[in-house]
Amino acid sequence: MKGCSIMTNKHVGGLIVMFGAAGDLARRKLYPSLFRLYQRQLLSENFALLGNSRREWTNDYFRDIVLDSISDQEADEETINNFIKHFFYTSHDATQADDYENLNNEMARLRNEFNTGEKNLYYLSTSPALFPEITQGLKDAEIVTDGGTHRVILEKPFGTDLSSAKELNDALAISFDEKDIYRIDHYLGKEMVQNILATRFFNPAVEGLLNQEFVSNIQITLAEDMPVGSRGGYYDESGAIRDMLQNHILQVATLLGMDLPASPDQDDVHANKLAFLKQIDSLTADQTAKQTVRAQYLASEDGEFINYLEENEVAPDSVTETYLAGYFQVNNDRWGQVPFYFKTGKALDDKRTTVEIVLNDAVDKTDIDKGCNPSQSRITFNIQPETGLAFNLNQKLPGEELLPTMVSINSNVDELNAAYVPDAYEKLIYDALIGDQTNFSTWDELAEQWRIVDSIIANWKNAGTKTLPTYIGKTRGPKEADELLRQNGHVWVK
Numbered sequence: 001m002k003g004c005s006i007m008t009n010k011h012v013g014g015l016i017v018m019f020g021a022a023g024d025l026a027r028r029k030l031y032p033s034l035f036r037l038y039q040r041q042l043l044s045e046n047f048a049l050l051g052n053s054r055r056e057w058t059n060d061y062f063r064d065i066v067l068d069s070i071s072d073q074e075a076d077e078e079t080i081n082n083f084i085k086h087f088f089y090t091s092h093d094a095t096q097a098d099d100y101e102n103l104n105n106e107m108a109r110l111r112n113e114f115n116t117g118e119k120n121l122y123y124l125s126t127s128p129a130l131f132p133e134i135t136q137g138l139k140d141a142e143i144v145t146d147g148g149t150h151r152v153i154l155e156k157p158f159g160t161d162l163s164s165a166k167e168l169n170d171a172l173a174i175s176f177d178e179k180d181i182y183r184i185d186h187y188l189g190k191e192m193v194q195n196i197l198a199t200r201f202f203n204p205a206v207e208g209l210l211n212q213e214f215v216s217n218i219q220i221t222l223a224e225d226m227p228v229g230s231r232g233g234y235y236d237e238s239g240a241i242r243d244m245l246q247n248h249i250l251q252v253a254t255l256l257g258m259d260l261p262a263s264p265d266q267d268d269v270h271a272n273k274l275a276f277l278k279q280i281d282s283l284t285a286d287q288t289a290k291q292t293v294r295a296q297y298l299a300s301e302d303g304e305f306i307n308y309l310e311e312n313e314v315a316p317d318s319v320t321e322t323y324l325a326g327y328f329q330v331n332n333d334r335w336g337q338v339p340f341y342f343k344t345g346k347a348l349d350d351k352r353t354t355v356e357i358v359l360n361d362a363v364d365k366t367d368i369d370k371g372c373n374p375s376q377s378r379i380t381f382n383i384q385p386e387t388g389l390a391f392n393l394n395q396k397l398p399g400e401e402l403l404p405t406m407v408s409i410n411s412n413v414d415e416l417n418a419a420y421v422p423d424a425y426e427k428l429i430y431d432a433l434i435g436d437q438t439n440f441s442t443w444d445e446l447a448e449q450w451r452i453v454d455s456i457i458a459n460w461k462n463a464g465t466k467t468l469p470t471y472i473g474k475t476r477g478p479k480e481a482d483e484l485l486r487q488n489g490h491v492w493v494k
Contacts, residue, residue, distance in 0.1 A: 013046030021051025118148025189424030300473030
Protein backbone atom coordinates (compact mmCIF):
# COMPACT_ATOMS: atom_id res chain seq x y z
CA MET A 1 0.00 0.00 0.00
CA LYS A 2 1.57 3.25 -1.08
CA GLY A 3 2.00 5.64 1.84
CA CYS A 4 0.80 3.10 4.42
CA SER A 5 2.97 3.85 7.44
CA ILE A 6 3.85 0.37 8.61
CA MET A 7 7.35 -0.35 9.88
CA THR A 8 9.06 -2.53 7.30
CA ASN A 9 12.47 -4.09 6.81
CA LYS A 10 13.38 -1.33 4.39
CA HIS A 11 16.88 -0.07 5.12
CA VAL A 12 17.27 3.66 4.89
CA GLY A 13 20.27 5.94 5.02
CA GLY A 14 20.92 9.61 4.45
CA LEU A 15 22.44 12.64 6.09
CA ILE A 16 20.69 13.94 9.21
CA VAL A 17 21.49 17.50 10.29
CA MET A 18 20.42 18.01 13.90
CA PHE A 19 19.86 21.63 14.91
CA GLY A 20 19.68 21.88 18.68
CA ALA A 21 21.88 18.82 19.11
CA ALA A 22 22.74 19.81 22.68
CA GLY A 23 19.11 20.03 23.78
CA ASP A 24 17.09 17.93 26.19
CA LEU A 25 14.78 16.46 23.51
CA ALA A 26 17.71 15.21 21.46
CA ARG A 27 19.23 13.48 24.48
CA ARG A 28 16.01 12.00 25.88
CA LYS A 29 14.26 10.94 22.68
CA LEU A 30 16.06 11.48 19.39
CA TYR A 31 19.42 9.77 19.92
CA PRO A 32 17.88 6.70 21.62
CA SER A 33 15.33 6.44 18.80
CA LEU A 34 18.04 6.58 16.15
CA PHE A 35 20.02 3.92 18.00
CA ARG A 36 17.04 1.55 18.10
CA LEU A 37 16.49 2.06 14.37
CA TYR A 38 20.16 1.24 13.81
CA GLN A 39 19.96 -1.76 16.12
CA ARG A 40 16.98 -3.09 14.17
CA GLN A 41 18.89 -2.53 10.91
CA LEU A 42 16.30 -0.09 9.63
CA LEU A 43 18.93 2.63 9.69
CA SER A 44 21.68 1.49 7.37
CA GLU A 45 25.44 2.02 7.51
CA ASN A 46 24.97 4.74 4.88
CA PHE A 47 23.82 7.34 7.36
CA ALA A 48 25.59 10.13 9.18
CA LEU A 49 24.39 12.67 11.72
CA LEU A 50 25.85 16.15 11.91
CA GLY A 51 24.87 17.77 15.19
CA ASN A 52 25.15 21.48 15.77
CA SER A 53 24.47 24.17 18.33
CA ARG A 54 26.25 27.30 19.55
CA ARG A 55 28.34 25.30 21.99
CA GLU A 56 32.01 24.79 21.15
CA TRP A 57 32.08 21.01 21.33
CA THR A 58 34.41 18.50 19.71
CA ASN A 59 33.28 15.36 17.92
CA ASP A 60 34.49 13.28 20.87
CA TYR A 61 32.58 15.35 23.43
CA PHE A 62 29.41 15.16 21.33
CA ARG A 63 29.77 11.42 20.99
CA ASP A 64 30.06 11.12 24.76
CA ILE A 65 26.74 12.98 25.03
CA VAL A 66 25.14 10.56 22.59
CA LEU A 67 26.64 7.54 24.34
CA ASP A 68 25.27 8.73 27.66
CA SER A 69 21.81 9.09 26.11
CA ILE A 70 21.77 5.44 25.02
CA SER A 71 23.47 4.03 28.12
CA ASP A 72 20.27 2.28 29.23
CA GLN A 73 19.80 0.47 25.90
CA GLU A 74 20.53 -3.24 25.73
CA ALA A 75 23.22 -3.71 23.12
CA ASP A 76 26.63 -5.23 22.60
CA GLU A 77 29.71 -3.05 22.58
CA GLU A 78 30.42 -3.61 18.88
CA THR A 79 26.98 -2.31 17.85
CA ILE A 80 27.36 0.76 20.05
CA ASN A 81 30.84 1.51 18.71
CA ASN A 82 29.72 1.14 15.11
CA PHE A 83 26.71 3.40 15.74
CA ILE A 84 28.66 6.21 17.38
CA LYS A 85 31.10 6.41 14.45
CA HIS A 86 28.28 7.99 12.43
CA PHE A 87 28.01 11.05 14.73
CA PHE A 88 29.80 14.36 14.13
CA TYR A 89 29.51 17.87 15.48
CA THR A 90 30.10 21.43 14.34
CA SER A 91 29.55 24.65 16.24
CA HIS A 92 26.87 26.68 14.49
CA ASP A 93 25.04 29.95 15.13
CA ALA A 94 21.78 29.77 13.20
CA THR A 95 21.67 33.56 12.91
CA GLN A 96 25.10 33.88 11.25
CA ALA A 97 25.25 33.47 7.47
CA ASP A 98 28.94 32.55 7.48
CA ASP A 99 28.30 29.50 9.66
CA TYR A 100 26.16 27.92 6.94
CA GLU A 101 29.18 27.75 4.61
CA ASN A 102 31.01 25.65 7.20
CA LEU A 103 27.89 23.53 7.66
CA ASN A 104 27.71 22.95 3.92
CA ASN A 105 31.36 21.86 3.78
CA GLU A 106 30.89 19.40 6.65
CA MET A 107 27.77 17.97 5.01
CA ALA A 108 29.64 17.43 1.74
CA ARG A 109 32.46 15.65 3.57
CA LEU A 110 30.10 13.30 5.42
CA ARG A 111 28.08 12.62 2.29
CA ASN A 112 31.24 11.40 0.63
CA GLU A 113 32.61 9.49 3.63
CA PHE A 114 29.42 7.55 4.37
CA ASN A 115 28.00 7.41 0.86
CA THR A 116 24.68 8.83 2.11
CA GLY A 117 23.50 9.80 -1.34
CA GLU A 118 21.43 12.93 -1.86
CA LYS A 119 18.91 12.27 0.93
CA ASN A 120 19.01 15.04 3.55
CA LEU A 121 16.89 15.38 6.68
CA TYR A 122 17.07 18.57 8.75
CA TYR A 123 15.74 18.12 12.29
CA LEU A 124 14.94 21.47 13.93
CA SER A 125 14.96 20.65 17.63
CA THR A 126 15.18 24.34 18.48
CA SER A 127 13.00 27.23 19.52
CA PRO A 128 10.34 27.83 16.82
CA ALA A 129 11.55 31.43 16.68
CA LEU A 130 14.65 30.11 14.87
CA PHE A 131 12.76 28.08 12.25
CA PRO A 132 12.58 30.89 9.65
CA GLU A 133 16.24 31.87 10.08
CA ILE A 134 17.46 28.29 9.83
CA THR A 135 15.42 27.38 6.75
CA GLN A 136 16.27 30.68 5.06
CA GLY A 137 19.95 30.17 5.91
CA LEU A 138 19.88 26.70 4.36
CA LYS A 139 18.34 28.15 1.21
CA ASP A 140 20.65 31.15 0.95
CA ALA A 141 23.75 28.99 1.40
CA GLU A 142 22.47 26.73 -1.40
CA ILE A 143 22.40 23.76 0.97
CA VAL A 144 18.76 23.21 0.11
CA THR A 145 18.59 23.08 -3.66
CA ASP A 146 16.49 21.43 -6.37
CA GLY A 147 18.94 18.53 -6.42
CA GLY A 148 18.46 15.58 -4.11
CA THR A 149 15.89 15.16 -1.35
CA HIS A 150 15.60 17.79 1.36
CA ARG A 151 13.13 17.24 4.20
CA VAL A 152 12.68 19.19 7.42
CA ILE A 153 11.18 18.04 10.75
CA LEU A 154 9.74 20.70 13.03
CA GLU A 155 8.81 20.42 16.70
CA LYS A 156 5.74 22.12 18.17
CA PRO A 157 4.55 24.69 18.98
CA PHE A 158 3.88 25.76 15.41
CA GLY A 159 2.73 29.32 16.05
CA THR A 160 0.60 30.70 18.87
CA ASP A 161 -2.49 31.35 16.73
CA LEU A 162 -3.55 31.05 13.10
CA SER A 163 -1.90 34.31 12.10
CA SER A 164 1.52 33.50 13.57
CA ALA A 165 1.32 29.93 12.28
CA LYS A 166 0.62 31.19 8.76
CA GLU A 167 3.52 33.62 8.99
CA LEU A 168 5.80 30.77 10.04
CA ASN A 169 4.50 28.48 7.32
CA ASP A 170 4.99 31.15 4.66
CA ALA A 171 8.61 31.52 5.79
CA LEU A 172 9.19 27.76 5.54
CA ALA A 173 7.60 27.63 2.09
CA ILE A 174 10.41 29.82 0.74
CA SER A 175 12.87 26.96 1.26
CA PHE A 176 10.78 23.76 1.38
CA ASP A 177 7.82 22.35 -0.50
CA GLU A 178 4.83 21.23 1.58
CA LYS A 179 5.59 17.61 0.71
CA ASP A 180 8.97 17.99 2.43
CA ILE A 181 7.76 19.67 5.66
CA TYR A 182 7.21 17.22 8.54
CA ARG A 183 5.39 18.91 11.45
CA ILE A 184 5.84 16.45 14.25
CA ASP A 185 3.13 15.61 16.77
CA HIS A 186 4.58 12.75 18.77
CA TYR A 187 1.11 11.49 19.73
CA LEU A 188 0.63 10.45 16.10
CA GLY A 189 3.61 8.13 16.48
CA LYS A 190 2.17 6.30 19.49
CA GLU A 191 1.27 2.68 18.82
CA MET A 192 -2.30 2.88 20.09
CA VAL A 193 -3.04 6.20 18.38
CA GLN A 194 -2.05 4.57 15.09
CA ASN A 195 -4.15 1.58 16.12
CA ILE A 196 -7.31 3.71 16.01
CA LEU A 197 -7.22 3.90 12.23
CA ALA A 198 -5.87 0.35 11.91
CA THR A 199 -8.76 -1.01 13.98
CA ARG A 200 -11.22 0.75 11.70
CA PHE A 201 -9.56 -0.64 8.56
CA PHE A 202 -9.18 -4.19 9.83
CA ASN A 203 -12.56 -4.58 11.57
CA PRO A 204 -15.65 -3.67 9.51
CA ALA A 205 -17.88 -4.53 12.46
CA VAL A 206 -16.23 -1.83 14.58
CA GLU A 207 -16.26 0.66 11.73
CA GLY A 208 -19.98 0.00 11.31
CA LEU A 209 -20.61 1.18 14.88
CA LEU A 210 -18.90 4.57 14.47
CA ASN A 211 -21.89 6.78 13.80
CA GLN A 212 -24.74 8.49 15.61
CA GLU A 213 -26.99 5.43 15.42
CA PHE A 214 -24.76 3.45 17.78
CA VAL A 215 -22.55 6.01 19.57
CA SER A 216 -23.73 8.10 22.51
CA ASN A 217 -20.57 10.17 22.90
CA ILE A 218 -16.80 10.15 22.43
CA GLN A 219 -14.41 10.93 25.32
CA ILE A 220 -10.74 11.81 24.76
CA THR A 221 -8.66 12.10 27.93
CA LEU A 222 -5.06 13.30 28.17
CA ALA A 223 -4.38 13.51 31.91
CA GLU A 224 -1.01 14.38 33.45
CA ASP A 225 -0.06 13.79 37.07
CA MET A 226 2.69 16.41 37.32
CA PRO A 227 2.53 20.22 37.67
CA VAL A 228 4.12 22.63 35.19
CA GLY A 229 7.39 22.61 37.14
CA SER A 230 10.21 24.45 35.38
CA ARG A 231 8.01 25.17 32.32
CA GLY A 232 5.98 27.85 34.10
CA GLY A 233 6.98 30.67 31.75
CA TYR A 234 6.17 28.70 28.62
CA TYR A 235 3.01 27.16 30.00
CA ASP A 236 1.55 30.46 31.21
CA GLU A 237 1.67 31.70 27.62
CA SER A 238 0.17 28.54 26.10
CA GLY A 239 -2.15 26.90 28.59
CA ALA A 240 -3.82 23.54 28.10
CA ILE A 241 -5.69 24.73 25.00
CA ARG A 242 -2.56 25.44 22.98
CA ASP A 243 -0.45 22.72 24.59
CA MET A 244 -2.95 19.88 24.14
CA LEU A 245 -6.23 20.70 22.37
CA GLN A 246 -4.76 22.49 19.36
CA ASN A 247 -2.61 19.52 18.39
CA HIS A 248 -2.86 16.17 20.18
CA ILE A 249 -6.58 16.10 20.99
CA LEU A 250 -7.84 17.37 17.64
CA GLN A 251 -5.52 15.07 15.72
CA VAL A 252 -6.66 12.02 17.73
CA ALA A 253 -10.28 13.06 17.14
CA THR A 254 -9.75 13.15 13.37
CA LEU A 255 -8.43 9.57 13.32
CA LEU A 256 -11.58 8.37 15.04
CA GLY A 257 -14.17 10.70 13.56
CA MET A 258 -13.23 11.13 9.90
CA ASP A 259 -14.85 9.01 7.22
CA LEU A 260 -12.77 5.90 6.65
CA PRO A 261 -10.27 6.71 3.87
CA ALA A 262 -10.40 4.70 0.66
CA SER A 263 -6.93 3.40 1.52
CA PRO A 264 -4.15 3.98 4.07
CA ASP A 265 -2.37 6.09 1.43
CA GLN A 266 -1.17 9.33 2.99
CA ASP A 267 -3.10 11.48 0.50
CA ASP A 268 -6.36 9.65 1.23
CA VAL A 269 -5.82 9.89 4.99
CA HIS A 270 -5.02 13.61 4.96
CA ALA A 271 -7.94 14.44 2.65
CA ASN A 272 -10.41 12.84 5.07
CA LYS A 273 -8.78 14.34 8.15
CA LEU A 274 -9.06 17.79 6.62
CA ALA A 275 -12.70 17.24 5.64
CA PHE A 276 -13.50 16.24 9.24
CA LEU A 277 -11.81 19.32 10.72
CA LYS A 278 -13.68 21.59 8.31
CA GLN A 279 -16.96 20.12 9.62
CA ILE A 280 -16.22 21.40 13.16
CA ASP A 281 -17.58 24.94 13.44
CA SER A 282 -15.75 27.74 15.19
CA LEU A 283 -17.41 28.19 18.57
CA THR A 284 -19.59 31.22 19.31
CA ALA A 285 -19.40 33.07 22.63
CA ASP A 286 -22.48 31.25 23.94
CA GLN A 287 -21.14 27.87 22.82
CA THR A 288 -17.78 28.55 24.44
CA ALA A 289 -19.46 29.43 27.74
CA LYS A 290 -21.61 26.27 27.61
CA GLN A 291 -19.14 23.81 26.10
CA THR A 292 -15.81 24.54 27.84
CA VAL A 293 -14.54 24.44 31.42
CA ARG A 294 -11.25 25.99 32.53
CA ALA A 295 -9.53 25.61 35.89
CA GLN A 296 -6.20 25.97 37.69
CA TYR A 297 -4.65 23.59 40.20
CA LEU A 298 -4.12 24.41 43.84
CA ALA A 299 -1.54 22.90 46.17
CA SER A 300 -1.90 19.17 46.78
CA GLU A 301 -2.92 18.11 50.28
CA ASP A 302 0.41 16.37 50.83
CA GLY A 303 2.27 19.59 50.05
CA GLU A 304 4.21 18.19 47.07
CA PHE A 305 2.52 20.53 44.57
CA ILE A 306 2.17 24.26 45.13
CA ASN A 307 -0.56 26.54 43.75
CA TYR A 308 -0.23 27.17 40.02
CA LEU A 309 -0.21 30.92 40.64
CA GLU A 310 2.85 30.46 42.87
CA GLU A 311 4.84 28.53 40.26
CA ASN A 312 8.06 30.13 38.97
CA GLU A 313 7.50 32.58 36.06
CA VAL A 314 3.70 32.37 36.33
CA ALA A 315 1.90 35.73 36.56
CA PRO A 316 0.19 36.11 39.96
CA ASP A 317 -3.05 37.20 38.27
CA SER A 318 -2.85 34.62 35.46
CA VAL A 319 -6.05 33.20 33.99
CA THR A 320 -4.17 30.55 32.04
CA GLU A 321 -5.88 27.19 32.38
CA THR A 322 -4.01 24.13 33.65
CA TYR A 323 -7.17 22.08 33.12
CA LEU A 324 -9.50 22.13 30.13
CA ALA A 325 -12.63 20.13 29.44
CA GLY A 326 -15.12 20.67 26.67
CA TYR A 327 -16.84 19.26 23.65
CA PHE A 328 -17.50 19.93 20.01
CA GLN A 329 -19.90 18.47 17.48
CA VAL A 330 -19.40 17.60 13.83
CA ASN A 331 -21.69 18.92 11.12
CA ASN A 332 -22.27 15.80 9.07
CA ASP A 333 -24.75 12.95 8.78
CA ARG A 334 -22.35 10.44 10.30
CA TRP A 335 -22.13 12.07 13.72
CA GLY A 336 -25.18 14.35 13.96
CA GLN A 337 -25.45 15.57 17.57
CA VAL A 338 -22.86 13.17 19.03
CA PRO A 339 -20.56 15.20 21.31
CA PHE A 340 -16.82 14.70 21.16
CA TYR A 341 -15.77 15.37 24.77
CA PHE A 342 -12.20 16.09 25.76
CA LYS A 343 -10.37 16.76 28.99
CA THR A 344 -6.74 17.41 29.80
CA GLY A 345 -4.92 18.82 32.76
CA LYS A 346 -1.83 19.13 34.89
CA ALA A 347 -1.31 17.96 38.49
CA LEU A 348 -4.12 15.39 38.35
CA ASP A 349 -4.41 12.14 40.30
CA ASP A 350 -3.40 9.96 37.38
CA LYS A 351 -1.34 10.00 34.20
CA ARG A 352 -3.29 8.39 31.38
CA THR A 353 -4.42 8.85 27.83
CA THR A 354 -7.56 7.09 26.63
CA VAL A 355 -10.17 7.31 23.91
CA GLU A 356 -13.62 6.04 24.91
CA ILE A 357 -16.35 5.28 22.39
CA VAL A 358 -19.44 5.20 24.59
CA LEU A 359 -22.22 3.25 22.90
CA ASN A 360 -25.90 4.12 23.04
CA ASP A 361 -27.52 2.62 26.09
CA ALA A 362 -30.22 3.36 28.62
CA VAL A 363 -28.48 5.37 31.34
CA ASP A 364 -29.94 5.16 34.83
CA LYS A 365 -30.43 8.54 36.49
CA THR A 366 -28.78 7.30 39.68
CA ASP A 367 -25.62 6.57 37.70
CA ILE A 368 -25.59 10.12 36.35
CA ASP A 369 -26.10 11.57 39.84
CA LYS A 370 -23.17 9.65 41.29
CA GLY A 371 -20.84 10.65 38.45
CA CYS A 372 -20.14 7.27 36.89
CA ASN A 373 -21.87 4.69 34.76
CA PRO A 374 -20.24 1.27 35.03
CA SER A 375 -22.89 -0.48 32.94
CA GLN A 376 -22.60 1.52 29.72
CA SER A 377 -21.07 -0.49 26.88
CA ARG A 378 -18.01 1.10 25.28
CA ILE A 379 -14.89 0.53 23.21
CA THR A 380 -11.67 1.81 24.79
CA PHE A 381 -8.32 2.65 23.23
CA ASN A 382 -5.79 2.69 26.08
CA ILE A 383 -2.90 4.79 24.78
CA GLN A 384 -0.78 5.26 27.92
CA PRO A 385 0.41 4.01 30.33
CA GLU A 386 -1.52 0.84 29.44
CA THR A 387 -1.57 0.12 25.72
CA GLY A 388 -4.36 -1.90 24.26
CA LEU A 389 -7.90 -2.19 23.02
CA ALA A 390 -10.80 -3.10 25.30
CA PHE A 391 -14.41 -3.99 24.58
CA ASN A 392 -16.58 -3.36 27.63
CA LEU A 393 -19.83 -5.22 27.04
CA ASN A 394 -22.85 -6.40 29.03
CA GLN A 395 -23.65 -10.06 29.51
CA LYS A 396 -26.15 -11.87 31.72
CA LEU A 397 -25.44 -11.92 35.43
CA PRO A 398 -25.54 -15.56 36.62
CA GLY A 399 -28.81 -16.33 38.38
CA GLU A 400 -32.53 -16.57 37.78
CA GLU A 401 -33.14 -13.00 36.74
CA LEU A 402 -32.27 -11.39 33.42
CA LEU A 403 -29.80 -8.83 34.72
CA PRO A 404 -26.72 -7.40 33.02
CA THR A 405 -23.14 -7.41 34.23
CA MET A 406 -20.20 -5.72 32.57
CA VAL A 407 -17.34 -7.79 31.21
CA SER A 408 -14.15 -6.43 29.65
CA ILE A 409 -12.34 -8.10 26.76
CA ASN A 410 -8.83 -6.64 26.77
CA SER A 411 -5.71 -6.74 24.67
CA ASN A 412 -2.36 -5.36 25.75
CA VAL A 413 0.04 -4.42 22.96
CA ASP A 414 3.04 -4.83 25.26
CA GLU A 415 2.11 -8.45 25.93
CA LEU A 416 1.64 -9.57 22.33
CA ASN A 417 3.91 -12.47 21.48
CA ALA A 418 7.20 -11.38 19.93
CA ALA A 419 5.88 -7.83 19.60
CA TYR A 420 8.34 -4.98 19.50
CA VAL A 421 6.68 -1.64 20.24
CA PRO A 422 8.68 1.23 18.76
CA ASP A 423 8.82 4.56 20.54
CA ALA A 424 6.79 7.34 18.92
CA TYR A 425 9.90 9.26 17.84
CA GLU A 426 11.44 6.08 16.48
CA LYS A 427 8.47 5.62 14.16
CA LEU A 428 8.24 9.24 13.12
CA ILE A 429 11.94 9.68 12.33
CA TYR A 430 11.80 6.52 10.23
CA ASP A 431 8.68 7.80 8.42
CA ALA A 432 10.44 11.06 7.61
CA LEU A 433 13.49 9.24 6.30
CA ILE A 434 11.38 7.12 3.93
CA GLY A 435 9.20 10.06 2.93
CA ASP A 436 5.87 9.07 4.51
CA GLN A 437 3.83 12.01 5.87
CA THR A 438 0.84 9.94 7.02
CA ASN A 439 1.54 10.50 10.71
CA PHE A 440 2.43 14.18 10.46
CA SER A 441 0.17 17.23 10.35
CA THR A 442 -0.32 19.05 7.05
CA TRP A 443 -0.53 22.81 6.92
CA ASP A 444 -4.20 22.69 5.92
CA GLU A 445 -5.02 20.55 8.95
CA LEU A 446 -3.00 22.79 11.23
CA ALA A 447 -4.79 25.88 9.95
CA GLU A 448 -8.20 24.33 10.70
CA GLN A 449 -7.05 23.34 14.18
CA TRP A 450 -5.94 26.89 14.88
CA ARG A 451 -9.24 28.24 13.53
CA ILE A 452 -11.17 26.17 16.06
CA VAL A 453 -8.87 26.99 18.96
CA ASP A 454 -8.64 30.70 18.09
CA SER A 455 -12.42 31.02 18.29
CA ILE A 456 -12.43 29.66 21.84
CA ILE A 457 -9.51 31.82 23.00
CA ALA A 458 -11.08 34.96 21.50
CA ASN A 459 -14.35 34.25 23.31
CA TRP A 460 -12.54 33.70 26.60
CA LYS A 461 -10.68 36.98 26.16
CA ASN A 462 -13.84 38.90 25.34
CA ALA A 463 -15.59 37.45 28.40
CA GLY A 464 -13.05 39.26 30.59
CA THR A 465 -12.76 36.48 33.19
CA LYS A 466 -10.58 37.56 36.12
CA THR A 467 -10.30 34.25 38.01
CA LEU A 468 -10.79 30.58 37.13
CA PRO A 469 -12.32 27.67 39.02
CA THR A 470 -9.77 25.60 40.91
CA TYR A 471 -9.08 21.99 41.83
CA ILE A 472 -6.86 20.46 44.46
CA GLY A 473 -3.64 19.00 43.09
CA LYS A 474 -3.61 15.19 42.76
CA THR A 475 -7.39 15.00 42.34
CA ARG A 476 -9.61 14.25 39.31
CA GLY A 477 -10.08 17.93 38.46
CA PRO A 478 -12.81 20.53 38.96
CA LYS A 479 -16.41 19.56 39.71
CA GLU A 480 -17.47 21.85 36.84
CA ALA A 481 -16.13 19.25 34.40
CA ASP A 482 -18.67 16.72 35.69
CA GLU A 483 -21.46 19.25 35.32
CA LEU A 484 -20.40 19.82 31.72
CA LEU A 485 -21.42 16.28 30.82
CA ARG A 486 -24.43 16.08 33.15
CA GLN A 487 -26.12 18.88 31.23
CA ASN A 488 -26.19 16.49 28.23
CA GLY A 489 -27.17 13.42 30.26
CA HIS A 490 -23.66 11.94 30.10
CA VAL A 491 -20.91 11.08 32.57
CA TRP A 492 -17.15 10.70 32.34
CA VAL A 493 -15.88 7.14 32.08
CA LYS A 494 -13.63 6.41 35.06
